[in-house]
Amino acid sequence: MIKHALITVILLAATSLAGADSGLQVSEPWVREAPPTSRVLAAYLTLVNTDDNTVTVTAISSPDFKNAEIHRTVIEAGVARMLPVKQLEVPAGGQLMLEPGGHHLMLFDPLRTLTAGETVTLIIHMNNGKQLSATAPVIRKTGEDHSHHHH
Amino acid sequence: MSTDNKQSGFKRILIAIIVAALAMAAGIWAARAVLEHNSVQDELDATRFPEAREIASFSLIDHNNAVFDNSVLKDRWSFIFFGYTHCPDVCPTTLSILNSVARKLGDLDEDIRFVFLSVDPERDTPEQLAQFVSYFNADFIGVTGTPEGIEQITRQLGVLHIRAQPEEGASGYLVDHSASVFLFDPDGRYHAVFSPPLSADAIAGDFKKMLQAYQ
Numbered sequence: 001m002i003k004h005a006l007i008t009v010i011l012l013a014a015t016s017l018a019g020a021d022s023g024l025q026v027s028e029p030w031v032r033e034a035p036p037t038s039r040v041l042a043a044y045l046t047l048v049n050t051d052d053n054t055v056t057v058t059a060i061s062s063p064d065f066k067n068a069e070i071h072r073t074v075i076e077a078g079v080a081r082m083l084p085v086k087q088l089e090v091p092a093g094g095q096l097m098l099e100p101g102g103h104h105l106m107l108f109d110p111l112r113t114l115t116a117g118e119t120v121t122l123i124i125h126m127n128n129g130k131q132l133s134a135t136a137p138v139i140r141k142t143g144e145d146h147s148h149h150h151h
Numbered sequence: 152m153s154t155d156n157k158q159s160g161f162k163r164i165l166i167a168i169i170v171a172a173l174a175m176a177a178g179i180w181a182a183r184a185v186l187e188h189n190s191v192q193d194e195l196d197a198t199r200f201p202e203a204r205e206i207a208s209f210s211l212i213d214h215n216n217a218v219f220d221n222s223v224l225k226d227r228w229s230f231i232f233f234g235y236t237h238c239p240d241v242c243p244t245t246l247s248i249l250n251s252v253a254r255k256l257g258d259l260d261e262d263i264r265f266v267f268l269s270v271d272p273e274r275d276t277p278e279q280l281a282q283f284v285s286y287f288n289a290d291f292i293g294v295t296g297t298p299e300g301i302e303q304i305t306r307q308l309g310v311l312h313i314r315a316q317p318e319e320g321a322s323g324y325l326v327d328h329s330a331s332v333f334l335f336d337p338d339g340r341y342h343a344v345f346s347p348p349l350s351a352d353a354i355a356g357d358f359k360k361m362l363q364a365y366q
């Protein structure tokens with residue numbers, strides 16, 4: 001238990017250190033729990049850039065999945081399509097929200113069963129060679145009243 | 152795949168999108184034009200047809216392997232959304248919204264049906280759909296069928312669905328599909344359509360108004 005708490009503290013420290021260093025921070029990351037039939041999950045978060053320069057995210061990865069991509073859902077003429085996105089630019093002093101129906105992280109083939117309450121590690125790769133890691137809770141969202149998560 | 156093939160594939164998709172968009176636009180325009188003086192429409196986000204449309208026969212199966220055709224649509228209001236179970240963003244989001252709608256309409260004395268109709272019959276078997284829809288709501292109905300059966304209903308509604316070209320090394324494929332929710336009345340007729348962006352409050356509110364106008 002203490003060991004677990006210690007690891008968490010170290011992980012959190014590492015996350016914030018990486019964040020401070022790169023000027024990029026992750027806020028409110030979460031992964032949508034998938035229905036039992038799906039091997040593809042979507043993750044959402046907000047990228048906050050506290051730096052004076054634009055930060056470019058070039059890729060994401062996750063040790064919990066076989067493969068991960070940055071996607072964007074676009075709805076044109078009532079038709080929804082998902083398009084892979086090469087990079088995300090977070091303006092200086094600004095932020096970029098990845099949310100349902102818009103930009104999202106697509107996570108393919110989980111390496112373990114991921115149900116609500118568990119966490120996923122997301123690694124954000126930037127064009128300056130730096131990386132930022134974030135811990136995202138898996139959340140069940142089915143439109144039930146109790147599925148809204150509070151902070 | 153050669154460049155020529157790719158281009159003609161792309162052209163086909165483009166033409167299909169244009170045709171579907173025109174069909175939808177024409178439908179909405181026709182509805183709006185007739186509805187200039189329709190006070191119900193003025194209060195709605197949804198597009199309601201002044202005269203609900205008959206739907207030509209189609210034959211599909213539900214997640215319990217029971218026949219799902221025109222006759223099943225009768226006697227109850229039905230909300231129908233088209234998607235596929237491997238869809239990680241739009242479909243779960245929409246089904247969550249529809250579950251919210253179901254809860255908001257729960258106090259009405261109406262039997263309302265919520266249907267998830269697959270546009271990916273190759274992967275969406277009845278068993279797969281049963282697990283998928285019940286994750287959101289035990290009363291939701293999953294429907295699939297043959298590609299021809301699915302075409303019979305999607306064509307009439309202007310519902311576009313195209314299998315996207317998989318990327319190199321991709322383990323599956325994506326399907327581009329309509330993001331609208333279609334409403335059928337207890338006469339089994341196409342009554343209204345809710346276009347994205349969808350909101351549970353707007354759908355539930357609009358439904359109550361349409362229900363009142365219908366009675």
Ligand SMILES: [Cu+2]
Pocket residue numbers: 071072082104105106239240
């Ligand atoms: Cu995606």
